[in-house]
Amino acid sequence: MSQQTSPIFGNLDWSVTPYTDLLRDVNSSTIVGAGAASVLVLGALFGIVLLTWMRWWGPLYRNWLTSADAKKIGIMYIALALVMLARGIIEGFVMRAHQATALGTLAQQESGLVAPDHFAQLFSTHGTIMIFFVAMPLLIGLINFVLPQQLGARDMAFPVLNQVSLGLTAVGAALVMISLLIGKFGTGGWTMYPPYTGLDFSPGEGVDYWLWAILISGMGSTLTGMNFAVTIFKSRAPGMHFMRMPLFCWTSLCVAIMLIYAMPALTVSSAMLALDRYADFHFFTNDAGGNMMNYANIFWMFGHPEVYILILPAFGVFSEISSTYSGKRLYGYTSLVIASMSIAVISFTVWLHHFFTMGQSAGVNIAFGIATMIIGIPTGVKIYDWMATMWRGRIRVTAPIVYLTGFFLLFVIGGLSGIILANPSIDYQVHNSTFLVAHFHNVIIPGVLYGMLAGIHYWFPKAFGFRLSERWGRRTAFLFVGGFVFTFMPLYVLGLMGMPRRSPTFQNPDFMPWMYIAAFGGVLMLCALASLAWTFWTSYRNRDALAVPGGDPWNGSTLEWSTPAPVPEWTFPRIPHVTARDDWGECKRAGDPWRAPDEYRDIEMPANTAHGLLIAGASFGLGFAMVWHIWWLAVLSFLAIPAIVALRAMRVIEPRIVKAAEVELADRRFRQQVASFAPATRADEETERNRGVPDLSEFAG
Amino acid sequence: MTKPNTGELDPQDSAGSEIKSYTIGFTASLFLTVGAFAAAMSDLPLRWKIACICAAAILQIVVHMRNFLHLSFSGGQSREDLLLVLFSATLLVIMAGGTWYIMSDLSGRMHDTDAAMHEVQPR
Numbered sequence: 001m002s003q004q005t006s007p008i009f010g011n012l013d014w015s016v017t018p019y020t021d022l023l024r025d026v027n028s029s030t031i032v033g034a035g036a037a038s039v040l041v042l043g044a045l046f047g048i049v050l051l052t053w054m055r056w057w058g059p060l061y062r063n064w065l066t067s068a069d070a071k072k073i074g075i076m077y078i079a080l081a082l083v084m085l086a087r088g089i090i091e092g093f094v095m096r097a098h099q100a101t102a103l104g105t106l107a108q109q110e111s112g113l114v115a116p117d118h119f120a121q122l123f124s125t126h127g128t129i130m131i132f133f134v135a136m137p138l139l140i141g142l143i144n145f146v147l148p149q150q151l152g153a154r155d156m157a158f159p160v161l162n163q164v165s166l167g168l169t170a171v172g173a174a175l176v177m178i179s180l181l182i183g184k185f186g187t188g189g190w191t192m193y194p195p196y197t198g199l200d201f202s203p204g205e206g207v208d209y210w211l212w213a214i215l216i217s218g219m220g221s222t223l224t225g226m227n228f229a230v231t232i233f234k235s236r237a238p239g240m241h242f243m244r245m246p247l248f249c250w251t252s253l254c255v256a257i258m259l260i261y262a263m264p265a266l267t268v269s270s271a272m273l274a275l276d277r278y279a280d281f282h283f284f285t286n287d288a289g290g291n292m293m294n295y296a297n298i299f300w301m302f303g304h305p306e307v308y309i310l311i312l313p314a315f316g317v318f319s320e321i322s323s324t325y326s327g328k329r330l331y332g333y334t335s336l337v338i339a340s341m342s343i344a345v346i347s348f349t350v351w352l353h354h355f356f357t358m359g360q361s362a363g364v365n366i367a368f369g370i371a372t373m374i375i376g377i378p379t380g381v382k383i384y385d386w387m388a389t390m391w392r393g394r395i396r397v398t399a400p401i402v403y404l405t406g407f408f409l410l411f412v413i414g415g416l417s418g419i420i421l422a423n424p425s426i427d428y429q430v431h432n433s434t435f436l437v438a439h440f441h442n443v444i445i446p447g448v449l450y451g452m453l454a455g456i457h458y459w460f461p462k463a464f465g466f467r468l469s470e471r472w473g474r475r476t477a478f479l480f481v482g483g484f485v486f487t488f489m490p491l492y493v494l495g496l497m498g499m500p501r502r503s504p505t506f507q508n509p510d511f512m513p514w515m516y517i518a519a520f521g522g523v524l525m526l527c528a529l530a531s532l533a534w535t536f537w538t539s540y541r542n543r544d545a546l547a548v549p550g551g552d553p554w555n556g557s558t559l560e561w562s563t564p565a566p567v568p569e570w571t572f573p574r575i576p577h578v579t580a581r582d583d584w585g586e587c588k589r590a591g592d593p594w595r596a597p598d599e600y601r602d603i604e605m606p607a608n609t610a611h612g613l614l615i616a617g618a619s620f621g622l623g624f625a626m627v628w629h630i631w632w633l634a635v636l637s638f639l640a641i642p643a644i645v646a647l648r649a650m651r652v653i654e655p656r657i658v659k660a661a662e663v664e665l666a667d668r669r670f671r672q673q674v675a676s677f678a679p680a681t682r683a684d685e686e687t688e689r690n691r692g693v694p695d696l697s698e699f700a701g
Numbered sequence: 702m703t704k705p706n707t708g709e710l711d712p713q714d715s716a717g718s719e720i721k722s723y724t725i726g727f728t729a730s731l732f733l734t735v736g737a738f739a740a741a742m743s744d745l746p747l748r749w750k751i752a753c754i755c756a757a758a759i760l761q762i763v764v765h766m767r768n769f770l771h772l773s774f775s776g777g778q779s780r781e782d783l784l785l786v787l788f789s790a791t792l793l794v795i796m797a798g799g800t801w802y803i804m805s806d807l808s809g810r811m812h813d814t815d816a817a818m819h820e821v822q823p824r
Contacts, residue, residue: 347798
């Protein structure tokens with residue numbers, strides 16, 4: 001950087017916003033950049049005005065931001081993920097629109113909607129956001145919401161740590177978001193490989209935004225993993241043996257283990273790159289003994305388990321919904337458990353397949369290629385198990401089932417293209433082409449996105465007390481399936497035709513028809529996003545008709561369906577004694593499942609605290625200050641974090657006590673309400689007659 | 702030294718031994734860290750330096766596990782603790798061993814012509 005670093009403002013000055021670029025030169029690229037910044041600013045302003053106008057600041061602070069309730073934390077994670085998803089999909093659309101106009105000629109090579117540097121920022125932020133700030137918060141949020149309820153626990157093992165993790169993830173997302181307005185994001189792709197991202201080739205704040213977003217949110221994810229693991233090991237209800245846990249809990253356990261062991265690798269590789277950039281180290285530089293290939297090695301040691309961190313919760317969701325919506329018991333429970341655990345362990349042995357072409361000898365490549373093909377086996381077992389679950393079931397084609405069907409068809413294609421890529425000699429032909437882009441979108445979108453949206457649709461009534469509109473839910477699902485097919489199938493073809501990935505321009509007119517099809521797919525994806533938003537809005541407006549206070553709208557068989565919807569903060573009036581796998585289904589089979597507990601007792605709940613907010617504030621200060629070299633603020637924020645932790649540790653913190661009388665009143669009202677509703681049959685499931693009390697005679701799960 | 706971490710501990714009863722355990726752990730960690738730095742800055746031959754640092758690192762891990770993480774091979778939790786240590790060790794071996802395998806192969810093909818020839822030649 002040429003300018004002097006100011007002692008107060010660091011490298012910040014008025015020239016860092018995209019508006020400066022717009023003033024300097026008006027073209028489509030700077031208009032897109034300034035437009036995105038304006039959307040961010042207007043969105044933030046709109047949020048502030050709305051909160052002030054509706055007087056929601058107080059309730060937001062008291063009921064949500066300071067809450068240590070895992071269910072609320074889960075919902076906040078998902079809200080964060082949906083906001084980021086909107087940005088990620090829009091960026092994807094801008095990239096498709098750019099490439100559809102990017103046919104250059106030999107004379108004039110640069111063309112298209114945005115400038116090459118801007119395009120590089122787009123694919124870097126798109127990848128970073130979609131992996132770290134959409135997929136991760138979606139699955140962590142869903143696990144937070146569902147896991148304690150399925151285990152028969154009141155809360156996570158460490159409720160306040162949970163709050164801190166959410167805060168750290170939100171800080172990472174905020175750093176990526178703010179890079180739209182202040183400064184630029186990195187251009188090295190979501191993996192940020194050195195030496196390109198070293199100080200020599202990428203001076204400026206871009207890579208630093210990525211580094212601090214990843215370092216801070218990665219810390220949050222590691223802590224979350226520990227929290228999940230301890231919750232599963234220590235907080236299960238009495239009688240909930242491991243082999244009685246619902247499959248979603250099993251996949252959560254796998255995720256927890258992988259988070260604990262994989263995230264540190266990312267923290268290490270990012271910290272080493274940060275040392276290179278800030279402290280003149282030479283871990284990954286070209287000269288002075290650096291070895292940039294070790295970055296790829298360490299990064300993918302995290303990166304490969306990461307993709308299974310993303311996919312396993314979706315597998316858990318699919319296990320739940322395939323059983324519930326088919327009215328059948330899950331087929332092959334034990335094989336699914338073994339398959340999940342195998343995936344969790346084998347996923348640590350395949351990381352080299354992300355850099356087959358880096359130059360190691362054939363023997364090394366073969367070893368990892370074989371390991372990669374082996375990991376396809378447990379995944380295949382799972383697909384067969386779900387299909388066998390649905391076989392001869394009374395399937396209701398609800399929105400989650402549409403997602404599941406889309407997943408079956410598309411994920412298998414993505415998996416097969418993965419097996420193709422696992423062969424190093426084929427990988428040499430198609431690496432770094434859009435074939436690869438098509439492959440990983442083909443596993444991540446039908447896997448993670450469909451799975452998480454299906455899960456949101458499935459558990460939404462438990463969180464808010466009303467179902468989502470099935471009609472709009474199905475439309476959204478169809479749009480996501482269609483959008484995926486049109487956007488990414490052409491990329492397979494383009495990859496085989498030789499189109500490199502991340503390429504801002506190309507000179508081959510043969511690409512154009514496929515580019516137009518992919519751009520059309522991008523439009524469908526935008527429609528799917530709008531349709532998703534509309535699903536929430538229209539369901540909210542019809543919430544009285546869609547209300548399911550009985551709490552069991554889908555005739556489920558796991559513990560979380562035994563409580564009212566929306567679920568009270570204490571979840572269970574008494575911690576249940578589990579006697580079987582699918583305990584709630586067993587109660588249904590035994591006769592009257594809605595029996596009140598014999599007695600009510602006081603319930604201890606974690607008290608609200610601003611601890612997570614304070615830590616998040618300090619970490620944001622640290623991240624932002626480090627990005628802009630504002631040293632005084634960085635030192636202050638860094639010292640503030642242990643100070644906040646120490647202050648809390650020195651105080652005596654009393655839990656909040658919910659009186660037995662209050663629990664009894666609420667619980668008795670719920671049981672009376674359940675008794676007053678007419679049971680809804682399978683055919684009534686989508687109608688107003690479904691008040692959350694299913695017809696038990698139809699239960700076959 | 703460390704108590705088996707089973708069930709409820711009486712805070713009055715265990716506070717003293719807890720503090721003692723943490724103090725011992727902290728002091729040991731401090732010595733091992735300083736020792737590693739001392740070894741790095743000393744005049745020892747390189748091979749010895751590396752050996753010293755590795756030994757200090759492994760001892761440090763053991764100290765952390767015993768005194769800070771309360772892992773123990775006695776008591777009702779010992780089986781879980783043992784599984785945890787073995788699983789962690791397996792993954793660390795996979796990661797460290799894999800890195801060794803990959804990076805030495807790459808390095809051989811980049812710098813050391815003899816090793817590169819040896820690898821490329823068909824057997």
